Amino acid sequence: MTVVILGASKGIGRAVARQLAVRGDRLCLLGRDVAELERSARDLEIRAGQSSQPVAVAACDLADPGTFAPALDAAAAALGRVDTVIVTAADFATQAELEADRDHLQRLLIVNFSNTVLFCEDARTRLLPQGGTLCVVSSVAGDRGRKPVILYGAAKAGLSRYLEGLDHKFRGQGLKVVCVKPGFVKTGMTAGLKPPPFAGEPDGVARDIVRAIDRGTPVVYTPRIWALVMLVIRWLPRSVMRKIGF
Amino acid sequence: MSPAPQPIRDDERVTGWGGMAVAGREVRSENLECLTKDVVLTRGLARSYGDSSLPPPSRPVVASTVLADRLIAFDPATGRLRAEAGYSLHELYRTFLPRGWFTPVSPGTQFVTLGGMVAADVHGKNHHVEGSIGRHIRELKIRVGMGEIVTCSREVEPELFRATIGGMGLTGHILEVELTLANIPSPWIYGITHRIGDIDEFVVALKRAAAEWPFTMGWIDCLSRGRHMGRGVLFAGRWAMPDEAPRHPPRPRPRVTVPFVCPDWVMGHTVGRVVNAAIYRAHRTRPRPSVVHPEPFFYPLDTLRQWNRLYGRRGFTQHQCVLPESAGTGAVRSLVELLTRQGAASFLCVIKDCGDEGEGMLSFPRRGVSIALDMPIRENTQAIIDALNAFVIEAGGRVYLAKDTFTRAEDFHRMEPRLAAFDAVRRRWDPQRRIRSAQSVRLFGDQP
Numbered sequence: 096m097t098v099v100i101l102g103a104s105k106g107i108g109r110a111v112a113r114q115l116a117v118r119g120d121r122l123c124l125l126g127r128d129v130a131e132l133e134r135s136a137r138d139l140e141i142r143a144g145q146s147s148q149p150v151a152v153a154a155c156d157l158a159d160p161g162t163f164a165p166a167l168d169a170a171a172a173a174l175g176r177v178d179t180v181i182v183t184a185a186d187f188a189t190q191a192e193l194e195a196d197r198d199h200l201q202r203l204l205i206v207n208f209s210n211t212v213l214f215c216e217d218a219r220t221r222l223l224p225q226g227g228t229l230c231v232v233s234s235v236a237g238d239r240g241r242k243p244v245i246l247y248g249a250a251k252a253g254l255s256r257y258l259e260g261l262d263h264k265f266r267g268q269g270l271k272v273v274c275v276k277p278g279f280v281k282t283g284m285t286a287g288l289k290p291p292p293f294a295g296e297p298d299g300v301a302r303d304i305v306r307a308i309d310r311g312t313p314v315v316y317t318p319r320i321w322a323l324v325m326l327v328i329r330w331l332p333r334s335v336m337r338k339i340g341f
Numbered sequence: 342m343s344p345a346p347q348p349i350r351d352d353e354r355v356t357g358w359g360g361m362a363v364a365g366r367e368v369r370s371e372n373l374e375c376l377t378k379d380v381v382l383t384r385g386l387a388r389s390y391g392d393s394s395l396p397p398p399s400r401p402v403v404a405s406t407v408l409a410d411r412l413i414a415f416d417p418a419t420g421r422l423r424a425e426a427g428y429s430l431h432e433l434y435r436t437f438l439p440r441g442w443f444t445p446v447s448p449g450t451q452f453v454t455l456g457g458m459v460a461a462d463v464h465g466k467n468h469h470v471e472g473s474i475g476r477h478i479r480e481l482k483i484r485v486g487m488g489e490i491v492t493c494s495r496e497v498e499p500e501l502f503r504a505t506i507g508g509m510g511l512t513g514h515i516l517e518v519e520l521t522l523a524n525i526p527s528p529w530i531y532g533i534t535h536r537i538g539d540i541d542e543f544v545v546a547l548k549r550a551a552a553e554w555p556f557t558m559g560w561i562d563c564l565s566r567g568r569h570m571g572r573g574v575l576f577a578g579r580w581a582m583p584d585e586a587p588r589h590p591p592r593p594r595p596r597v598t599v600p601f602v603c604p605d606w607v608m609g610h611t612v613g614r615v616v617n618a619a620i621y622r623a624h625r626t627r628p629r630p631s632v633v634h635p636e637p638f639f640y641p642l643d644t645l646r647q648w649n650r651l652y653g654r655r656g657f658t659q660h661q662c663v664l665p666e667s668a669g670t671g672a673v674r675s676l677v678e679l680l681t682r683q684g685a686a687s688f689l690c691v692i693k694d695c696g697d698e699g700e701g702m703l704s705f706p707r708r709g710v711s712i713a714l715d716m717p718i719r720e721n722t723q724a725i726i727d728a729l730n731a732f733v734i735e736a737g738g739r740v741y742l743a744k745d746t747f748t749r750a751e752d753f754h755r756m757e758p759r760l761a762a763f764d765a766v767r768r769r770w771d772p773q774r775r776i777r778s779a780q781s782v783r784l785f786g787d788q789p
Contacts, residue, residue, distance in 0.1 A: 104371065105371045105408075106371075106408075109371070134411060134413070135411060137411075138411035138412045138413070141412040141414070141415045141436075142412060142436055144436070144440055145440075282408070283369055283370045283371050283408050286368055286370065287368070289350075289352075289353070
C-alpha cells in the first residue's frame with residue numbers, strides 16, 4: 096500500500112506511520128517543517144529494517160491551502176500512485192483558552208474545519224479515478240455539544256458530517272472514507288490536561304486506525320470503549336447535559 | 342501549538358515508581374529541545390523508585406522524554422545506534438532483537454528510556470562481563486544548566502560525559518544518546534536455574550557461575566529464617582547459539598495489569614512467606630540447562646504491569662547497595678541478618694555480583710556484591726534504611742540513587758568520596774545549579 100500522511104511527525108500520526116512502515120507500506124510524510132519530516136522519515140526507515148523503502152517527504156501547511164495541491168502532487172510523484180491519504184494534523188486548545196483568545200479561535204476553526212475539508216477535497220479528486228481510502232482523524236468532541244469542548248467540538252462536528260457525506264456519495268465509486276473519532280489520547284496535544292478515565296495511548300489508537308483503513312470502516316471510535324461512552328452521551332437529554340460538566 | 346502553561350492545581354502530582362509523590366506536573370512534547378528550555382529536570386518512563394525523577398518544590402514542572410523517541414541513525418555494520426533520549430528499551434527489544442541486535446546491558450525492566458539508562462548508568466545480569474551501560478555509550482547530546490546544547494563523548498568534553506553517565510540527570514537534560522548494540526547469535530537464552538540452600542552458599546555459587554556464564558543473578562527468600570536463611574534461586578545464562586535456539590523468534594508475552602492499588606496485607610508477611618516459599622519450591626534442586634524466552638529471563642517483573650500497585654497506598658522502597666570485596670565474604674550474611682533483626686520484611690531480594698567500576702563519576706556498581714531489598718513503606722522504614730546504611734558505610738559500600746528514597750545527606754556524603762569531582766563538573770556547566778531534582782535537594786544540598 097502507498098500512503099500519504101499529513102501530521103506524521105507527531106502524536107497519533109507518528110504512531111500510525113510507524114505501524115505502516117514496519118509492515119512494509121510505502122510512505123510520504125506531509126508537514127510544515129521539512130527538517131522535522133526528514134528526521135521522522137529516517138526513524139521510520141530504521142524501524143522498517145529490511146523491508147525498508149525510502150520514506151518521502153513534502154512540505155504542506157494545514158494553515159495554507161495553497162500548499163495542498165503541490166504537496167499531494169509531490170507525494171504522487173514520489174510514490175508512483177497513492178492508495179491512501181491520512182490526515183492526523185489539527186490544532187488544539189482548551190475551551191478556556193479559545194474563549195479568551197479570539198485570534199487563536201479563528202485560526203483553529205479555519206485549520207480544523209475549512210482547511211481540512213479543502214485538503215480532503217484535493218485528496219478526493221486525486222483518489223477517485225483509481226479508488227482508494229481517505230482516513231481523517233476527527234474527534235468524539237464533535238458528537239455532542241459539550242461544555243469542555245464547545246468550540247473545538249464544533250469544528251470537529253462539521254468535519255465528521257463532511258466525512259459522512261463523502262462516504263454516502265463516493266463509497267459506490269470506490270472511495271472509502273474513514274472517520275476516526277478518538278477519545279482522550281495521551282499525546283503532546285493533550286499534555287497539559289488531566290487524563291480522564293479511558294484515556295488511550297497513541298500506539299493502541301494507531302492499531303485501531305490501521306485496522307479501520309484495512310477494512311474500510313466508515314466510523315471508528317478509539318479506544319473502543321468511547322463508542323459506548325458516546326452512545327450514552329448522545330442520548331442524554333438537554334436537561335441533563337446542561338447540568339453535567341462533561 | 343502547545344497549551345499555555347497553567348498554574349499547578351492542588352491535585353496534580355508527579356510520582357516515582359515506588360509511589361512517592363510531590364506536587365507538580367509532567368510536561369511532554371515530541372520536541373525535547375524546546376521542552377527542556379525552561380525546566381530544571383527531565384525524566385523518562387519514571388521507573389526510578391524514589392525521588393530521582395521528581396521535581397524540586399520551587400520548580401514543580403518536570404519534562405518527560407517519552408514522546409521524543411525517534412531513531413536517528415543505525416549502522417548494521419557496527420551496531421552503532423543513535424536515538425532521541427525517550428526511545429525505550431521496550432521499543433529497542435521489539436525492533437532490534439529479531440534482527441540479531443540487543444542492548445549490551447539491560448536493567449531488570451524494559452520500560453526505561455535510553456536517557457534514563459544513561460542517567461542511572463544501569464547495570465544488568467552481565468555486569469561482571471560487560472560493565473554498566475556507560476561503557477557502551479559513545480556520545481551524548483545534552484542541554485546543560487546554562488542553556489546551551491553540548492555534544493560530549495570520551496574525546497570531546499570527557500569530564501561532562503563521565504559526569505552525565507550515572508549523574509542522575511543533574512548535569513543537564515539528555516537529548517540524544519549514541520550507543521553500540523551487541524550482536525547476538527540468536528534471540529533466545531540458554532541457561533540454568535537451580536535452588537541455593539543458604540546465604541553463604543549463594544555468594545560462592547554466584548562467584549562460580551560468573552566465571553562460566555555472562556548473565557548471572559540470584560533471587561533470595563529473605564523471609565525464611567534459621568538454617569534456611571537466605572535460601573533462593575540462582576539464574577545463569579547466555580545467548581543461545583543458532584543450533585540450540587528454536588527456529589522462530591520469541592513471541593511477545595501476554596501481560597497482566599494490576600488493576601488497582603492493593604490493600605497493605607497483599608505485601609504483608611504472611612502472603613510474602615507463602616509466595617516466596619512457592620517460588621523456591623518451583624525450581625529444581627540440580628541445574629539442568631534449557632533454552633528460555635528472553636523476556637521472562639531479563640524482565641520477570643514486566644509480566645505484571647503496574648506491579649508497584651501491589652504495595653498499597655503507602656508504596657514501597659528499595660535499598661540496593663553494593664558491598665565491596667574488601668568487606669569480606671561474611672558481609673552479605675551480616676546484612677541479611679541485620680535486616681531480619683530490624684524486623685523488616687523484604688518481599689523481593691535480588692543478589693548480583695559486580696565487576697569493575699565504570700567511568701561514570703557517580704556510577705553505582707563496583708567490584709563486589711550488590712543486594713537489592715524491596716520493602717513496603719511502614720512507620721519504621723526510615724530507621725531500617727538508616728541501620729542498613731550504617732552497615733554499608735562501615736563496609737565501604739554505597740547505595741544506588743535510582744532506587745533511593747530514604748538515605749540521609751550525611752550518610753550519602755560518607756559513602757561518596759567521588760562527590761567533589763562531580764560537583765566540580767556541575768559548577769562548570771551549571772554554576773547556579775539550576776538543574777536539580779527532589780533527590781538532589783535531599784542528598785546534594787541543592788536549593789529547594
